[in-house]
Amino acid sequence: MPPMHELGITQEIVAIAAEAAGDARVKRIVVEVGRLTAVLPDALRFCFDICSEGTSAAGATLEIIEVAALARCLACGSEHELDQPFGVCSCGRTEFDWITGEELKVSIVEVHGCA
């Protein structure tokens, strides 16, 4: 298995989902991943099957909502959506208030009902 921080993060996702599910089986997990977190959605997907094997989250659908990095210039107040955690505003400044993009959370866990 390749070393990557997404492995540990996926293990946490599985643990959070399993705890929320209790005795039920997990059907679907929705996670939000901001662009500023340096977490690669594809790597989470890659790790998910392995990490969920043998847990109540095995076979569940992993839905990943990527949250854009939205920055507000501290100098002029204009907002920019950026692909990376830095940039230069049209006013020339580089300091931003980051409005979105740092999300890294499990937002929904859907579980199967009783058969």
Added chain:
Amino acid sequence: MCVTCGCSVDRSTPEGPADRARAGARRGSDDRSRPMHDHDDGHGHSHGHSHDHSHDHSHDHDHDHGHDHSHSHDHDHGHDHSHSHDHDHDHSHSHDHDHDHSHHHEHRHGDGHDHLPEPRRSDGQGGRARASREHVLQTAILAKNDRIAARTRGFLADCNALALNLMSSPGAGKTTLLERTIRDMQGARAILVIEGDQATACDADRIRKTGVDAIQINTGTGCHLDAAMVESALHTLQPGQDVLIFIENVGNLVCPALFDLGEHAKVVVASVTEGDDKPLKYPYMFRAGSLVLLNKVDLLPHVPFDVARFVDNARLVNPHVEVLPVSAITGAGLDSWYAWIRTRDARG
């Protein structure tokens, strides 16, 4: 406060200012009590209306609380349906489900209160055996790590210790810099070192030769130290009062940036044998650091490295970051590094 429902107790790690700002930005000033439902397709509609359908079913969501919550539903399916909601507040969402369902939304919030809107079906079928339930959590994925880091920070405060997390790519000179730093500072105060590497105890052995106690953490397949590893190492080291603790992270410019170890500051070590564009190529790391040490400046005559461009790039990514050019071999610039440590001490 839970930004999801407005309740005052949150079991999960509080979300950052960015989350709060976003929630605020999305919310109209007049609809604070209105749940928000986000959809993958980006549309949302507000309703307190009903639709004519080939089949109707209604949900009663008994929310007797004034709160916001957000959902995202993404179901493949063959039919649309309308909900008529009996609410004391309106909210917007659209659900597309392919299942004939009795849909049970369980919103689990930080303080453990559950909302269990009971499904009501006009066709008289129960359907409960096939029900699935949704737990709306909003739990920070790194909550566990961050809880441990907070505990470590409290422990370090009790010891009046200062902990610095050194991060760099492999070969930037962290261990050499630490050896030199320890030799130069050792008389002034007690020092402990936590060494992180995938394998071997080479670095801890090198550090111990300087006369201070060091513990080696081998992360195996892991590419970074996490808060639990550091807490465990501190438990073994049993630091006394006023100790200076250096945590040498695994050589890696990506993963360690993400993990709070409970340290007081992250120090990024770069070297002139790397490119001066490193901050732009690894912005997450340079963004996380409070200080950048630019090591190996004794080699500047031999390498095409532009220090001014490096500093500009570091500040583009991290506008207020301090950059100190140093050489762990010649000792150039190290006084500024030691002065920076003493400044952190004074703050702590």
